[in-house]
Amino acid sequence: MTIETETGSPEAPPKTRLHVDEPLAAGATVGLDHERAHYLRHVLRLDRGDRVALFNGRDGEWSARIDGFGKGWCSLAVDRQRRPQAPEPDLWLLFAPIKRTRIDFVAEKAAELGASVVWPVLTRHTDVARVNVDRLRANAIEAAEQCERLTVPDLREPAKLDQVTRDWSSDRTILLCAEAGPVKPIAAAVAGLKPGPVAILTGPEGGFAKDELDGLLKLPFVVPVGLGPRILRADTAALAALACWQALAGDWATGGADARPPFRSQEPG
Amino acid sequence: MTIETETGSPEAPPKTRLHVDEPLAAGATVGLDHERAHYLRHVLRLDRGDRVALFNGRDGEWSARIDGFGKGWCSLAVDRQRRPQAPEPDLWLLFAPIKRTRIDFVAEKAAELGASVVWPVLTRHTDVARVNVDRLRANAIEAAEQCERLTVPDLREPAKLDQVTRDWSSDRTILLCAEAGPVKPIAAAVAGLKPGPVAILTGPEGGFAKDELDGLLKLPFVVPVGLGPRILRADTAALAALACWQALAGDWATGGADARPPFRSQEPG
Structure with missing residues (x-):
């Protein structure tokens, strides 16, 4: 060919x-x-x-x-x-680290789904002691190479959630994927956002601690969103929220397949 | 507690x-x-x-x-x-089987994301010889137990794509996740659907064959949808499409967290 x-x-x-x-x-x-x-x-x-x-x-x-x-x-x-x-969506993923296969998976999928920053944040119930950032970065780079994006996600060193939110630039909205409390369905929440940069935040398998959640909900830049009636695993929630944001407000909303040059043949050989 | x-x-x-x-x-x-x-x-x-x-x-x-x-x-x-x-979304996932870890992952995530039927379909470039349906079913049941849904997905025996579409009931729309051809962004496509049952169809890692894709595009119940400018892996495409449909037309669109009885505490102990 x-x-x-x-x-x-x-x-x-x-x-x-x-x-x-x-x-x-x-x-x-x-x-x-x-x-x-x-x-x-x-x-x-x-x-x-x-x-x-x-x-x-x-x-x-x-x-x-x-x-x-x-x-x-x-x-x-x-x-x-x-x-x-070319410009790419300004979409961060903050996620509480989870166990080995699933965290690799989050790094890979976040790259494919167009996250610009991928940042492990340590919450109260995070039960993962050490995050191998180099391995996550390698997974994200490999996924970026395969999915044809023009950047790789910026994979940051793990930081504590309260430190991250204390230093937060308030013009970036945090879409908090919360299992409890007053949530808005994600489609309605994304439709109601003012244009601007966004971060998605997901908790660990055990969920956020009650006071952690209360603290987050008081922050003016946090919008709690719901991902339906089923309890999603942490990795599923991260991926689902990234996909929904891209479909509704990101670069999936405006076509895009034609912007790509031919690369891999669909036919073998 | x-x-x-x-x-x-x-x-x-x-x-x-x-x-x-x-x-x-x-x-x-x-x-x-x-x-x-x-x-x-x-x-x-x-x-x-x-x-x-x-x-x-x-x-x-x-x-x-x-x-x-x-x-x-x-x-x-x-x-x-x-x-x-209670009624649950009528959402099928048809997917070309992929290799071991990734296919397990699709079964698990499809259950969490509320698929009612999960059906491996064999396409021209499917390079997986045997699908262990019992293992997929066990993964789907375990995920259904954990995510608190009231059903388990119906995990069907693998079938050939052309046979599946030949026997198709035309009132069920197929959202075809296609990397090429005339696609509509998924959010616009879902918004434009008449109400009714839906199936999501994703291809193998190598994509659909050209004539397979041409054949699908001729079917009146097939709507090709795009998932953005990046090339998604087959498992990512399946999960992203399920999440987008749930957020826009499924049971994520109407709140839901409050419909759940208390089950797992968010606090340890």
Whole structure:
């Protein structure tokens, strides 16, 4: 399969898509570390001349050609921009950390669902002692690479909930996913928001402590929202709230599939 | 913690919640199998006199007292109804099966998100040879028990997509989660639906085949919907679409948290 590039010449589509830190521009060279070089060469079985798409969260998405492979290194020649950098939804996810598989899942899904910041917050009933932020970040980056976003979520170091809300910038609304208390259905709550940045906040499996919830409800920037009559697990609540916000107020509300360049074929081979 | 029961006397809340097949009514006796008896006795460390909530999808939710334990059995005396059976959303999920952890996850989340039918459908690019329906059903039942719904999803045997659509009852709209083609943002599509039953259909990781998609788009009951500019994994798409439909047209749109009896305390102990 061939696609038309920006300059009109036929060109094979990139075989994969990677996030890098380096600046991207025509003529730039990007070196990959050992792990990624191995992945391209021995897992994907790419070769010199094969193309890879690159993004760094600042310079848009670029096409690069593999121009050298060695033991533990790979060098890429950046030549053409595939997409300019574009604004993305300003949507944070604050979540009380949960156990291993489920927390990995939250990081992955938050990246796919377009969260710009992913922030573990420690609540009273949080029973997870240590959060491996590097692992979460790796999951989020991998998901961002696969889902074709132009940024990766900013994965923050865990912080205590009361500290986070004390330092909060009050122009960012917190949609509090609460199982109890006076909640508004999420669709109605999102429809009633003034335009502006939003954070979704979900509690641990045991829920928020009573006084924690009371304290949150007193904050002027907190809007408690309901996710229906069933009790959702913490990971389900986070994902559901992200999806609802994107559908109603985010970048799902305005089409979007056509804004993507061809990347993966739907046909095998 | 004590709660007021329907008759006004103080009573300890149930320690857990189980789905059973037997009829539930005041005076009924329900026997549990070996595995569940073991779970109550040795995992939850319950004793004679402790209470368990039961539901069967037909008779509402009942409170039952453990009145006998033995090696591999447990007998429960059903006495009081906690909630009458109530209508639930008529929302099906048809999904192309995906690999192990992710398919378990879909079954669990579909139950939490209120799917009434969960149906694996085999598409051209489905690369999963065998679907363990019993395992999916067990995951869905466990999730239904935990999320406090009054039914469990009907987990159907896998069927071929073309067979499923050939036998389709045309009054049920299929919301087709498509990565390509003429899609409407999901919020606009759901808002534009005539009232009636709905099924969400998601494809395999490789997407639908071109002619499969063309065939689906020709069916009068199929509405293609878009889930934003990022490419979602199959499991993410299924859950996001379920959440959006519930928020916009299902039982999340009308409050709901107050309809639940007290069950789990938010405080430890």
